[in-house]
Amino acid sequence: MISSLRGTVLAAVGTTVVIEVGGVGLSLHVTPQFALSLRVGAEASVRTALIVREDDLSLFGFAEADELAAFDLLRGVTGVGPKSAMGVLAAMSPVEIAQAVSLEDDAAFRKVSGIGPKTAKLIVLSLTGKLDAMATTRTIARARPSTVSDSVTIALVGLGWPERVALQATEDALAQANETEREAVPALLRLALANLGPQLAGSST
Incomplete structure (x- = not known):
């Protein structure tokens, strides 16, 4: 199994890059964003997934470990192959994937070319609970530079509200707040609690 490689970038076009390692040029499938970040002649360190099929060996490359982890999880969903998984990662960051799953937002996946309604729902169902850590602290920290909203969401979860309800209440409070x-x-927590109204913590599903 080839899990990572480091070498000189020989080419980076579209969704394909070629990296020379020990005198051998290895072709990798990557997202367009990653390909654009690489410079021909420069050294690159890439995390990889080797997909072995009866008539093909394909290497998929990623800039970050969480992208590789998301790729592996997506491939485990019925109807999602390596190319479709890369399509999702080209359209959504791992943090955005985690947030969409946490909020049960299958519409976010339907926007990806090649992902239909049925597969989008399967992605949400299959990944539920597998990206929880990323969907809370890391999602909020990366999606918004402020740590205030992070603290409010964590406080609401601590009070017993489900994570997706807490996230939505915080988003609503942010939209209303000055x-x-x-x-x-x-102040933001008060607004979020006001938005939640009289419903009991932990009673919402």
């Missing part, structure tokens, strides 16, 4: 309130955890 600049001062967005920078203060107590």
Whole structure:
């Protein structure tokens, strides 16, 4: 199994890059974004997944470990092959994938070319619970530079509300808050709690 490689970039066009390792040029399938980030003649370190089929050996390359992890999880979903998994990663970051799964937002996956409604629902169902850590702290931290909303969501989860409800309540509070309130955890939390209304913590599904 080839899990990573380091070498000189010989070519980077579209979704294919060629990296020379020990005098051998290895062709990798990558996302367009990753290909654009590489410079011919420069050294690159790539995390890889080797897909072995009866008549083909294909290498898929990733800039970050979480992209490789998301790729492996997506491939485990019925109807999602390596190319479709790469299509999802070309359209969505691992953090966005985690957030969509957490919010049960299969529409986000339907926007990806080659992913139909049935497969989109299967992705959400299959990945539920497998990206929880990324969907909470890492999702919020990367999606928004402020740690205030992060703290509010964590507080709501701590009070017993389901994660997806807490995330939505925080988003709603952010949309309503003025600049001062967005920078203060107590103020934003009050708005989020007001949006949740009289429903009991932990009673929503």
